[in-house]
Amino acid sequence: MDKLLIEGGIPLAGEIAISGAKNAALPLLCAALLTREPLTLTNVPDLHDIDTMLKLLVQMGVKVSREKVGAGGTASAAPAAMSGTASVTLDASGLDNPVAPYDLVKTMRAAVLVLGPLAARCGEARVSLPGGCAIGARPVDQHIRGLQAMGAEITVEQGYVHARTTAAGGKLKGARLFTDMVTVTGTENLMMAACLADGESVIENAAREPEVVDLANCLIAMGARISGAGTDVIRIQGVDRLSGTTHRIMPDRIETGTYLCAAAATGGAVRLTNTSSSYLDVVIDKLMDAGCEISLERATINLKAPPRLKAVSIRTAPYPAFPTDMQAQFMAINTVADGTAIMRETIFENRFMHAVELIRLGADIKIDGNTAFVTGVGKLDGATVMATDLRASASLVIAGLAAQGETIVDRIYHLDRGYEQMETKLAALGARVRRVK
Numbered sequence: 001m002d003k004l005l006i007e008g009g010i011p012l013a014g015e016i017a018i019s020g021a022k023n024a025a026l027p028l029l030c031a032a033l034l035t036r037e038p039l040t041l042t043n044v045p046d047l048h049d050i051d052t053m054l055k056l057l058v059q060m061g062v063k064v065s066r067e068k069v070g071a072g073g074t075a076s077a078a079p080a081a082m083s084g085t086a087s088v089t090l091d092a093s094g095l096d097n098p099v100a101p102y103d104l105v106k107t108m109r110a111a112v113l114v115l116g117p118l119a120a121r122c123g124e125a126r127v128s129l130p131g132g133c134a135i136g137a138r139p140v141d142q143h144i145r146g147l148q149a150m151g152a153e154i155t156v157e158q159g160y161v162h163a164r165t166t167a168a169g170g171k172l173k174g175a176r177l178f179t180d181m182v183t184v185t186g187t188e189n190l191m192m193a194a195c196l197a198d199g200e201s202v203i204e205n206a207a208r209e210p211e212v213v214d215l216a217n218c219l220i221a222m223g224a225r226i227s228g229a230g231t232d233v234i235r236i237q238g239v240d241r242l243s244g245t246t247h248r249i250m251p252d253r254i255e256t257g258t259y260l261c262a263a264a265a266t267g268g269a270v271r272l273t274n275t276s277s278s279y280l281d282v283v284i285d286k287l288m289d290a291g292c293e294i295s296l297e298r299a300t301i302n303l304k305a306p307p308r309l310k311a312v313s314i315r316t317a318p319y320p321a322f323p324t325d326m327q328a329q330f331m332a333i334n335t336v337a338d339g340t341a342i343m344r345e346t347i348f349e350n351r352f353m354h355a356v357e358l359i360r361l362g363a364d365i366k367i368d369g370n371t372a373f374v375t376g377v378g379k380l381d382g383a384t385v386m387a388t389d390l391r392a393s394a395s396l397v398i399a400g401l402a403a404q405g406e407t408i409v410d411r412i413y414h415l416d417r418g419y420e421q422m423e424t425k426l427a428a429l430g431a432r433v434r435r436v437k
Ligand code: UD1
Pocket: 022, 023, 026, 109, 110, 136, 137, 138, 139, 140, 141, 142, 143, 144, 181, 182, 183, 184, 185, 186, 211, 324, 325, 347, 348, 349
């Protein structure tokens, strides 16, 4: 299993480009299932989760062609490790196997995003239940309930959700869809399903995340009639068919925030290009509260860290509030800040697993239920730590970069799921980071 060896204590400095957003790319790949025409996505990040989703689509009968694009934006024959993001064209005209098997779904919960499009296009879908995951139970009851409201008959057998439409013509029907909590992939699944349903659907309590808006924009370009994406009420007027299009995936706001935190924790100064500050208001505000100087240009964010950060308290909540996917990285910066931060996690019930690992590096963290109290220490000391999930891994890398001496982050396959070429990008910022097998 790969590990990351980090020699800490070096302030990050320099410029890197941010990749396309994983959490936008995954639902967008599934949107290809809704049409018989080719869908081309650009700025697709080169990540394990993308590979998994493509494998899943291929075994359903989708034809995929993928072109790696070099850092300069031109197509290249560079080896995978050196290549940048890619353009992917998906052709689901031959879709003939609306099944998502356990061995693929178990590694990536977002595979559940095929359920809505398959039910809408094929009138049938068999999708393995994603099961639990390290950061909490994460059920998919809201996805299922929404499809039932649209007339799908759903049974759960042998770990699979089996959805079937019963109406004449095999179509779903438009419905009022209310989710008990704000769910990002739930909103995306139901929005995609509603595009091909008979009549109007209204999703209430919809997720307002920018990735939902990116998906809606692509669906609209494919001919869908959607209004209200980005608000908590999304209206979708079903259409008979969608067409193909070309869509550029939005920049990854969580990757952006992660590198900003890495620069902040090391007292560095970085310039991040190919990104956007518009989805990151709260993260940028918190970094400024911590004492960082931040300046924004159109697609570029510059950060200069102070000699010592100030502790910043946060409370995670659905967009536009502070993202749960940035909580672990902020815990890392608070471990070396001046003062005590109170960090409240309200989305996932078990998302503090990085805390025990940060403590191994010398951090002072007390956990009480969904609240962590983090008191900054003068310095962290390198140690061997273990990554437990994607964002937890990122927080350990940040802490390792800030720590004195060598840190080994074990089980970095989590990082490969969601960060494109992390060690290459960190090295470009002057970090001493090495991947060892
Ligand atoms: C998405 C993101 C993930 C992020 C999360 C919260 C993707 C691919 N992943 O995950 O990175 O951390 O949003 O911003 O976009 N819930 C239920 N029943 C459901 C659905 C959700 O109880 O049917 C609960 C979850 O357990 C969780 C909360 O609702 O407590 C929010 O989860 P949700 O927004 O659905 O997360 P994901 O869409 O899986």
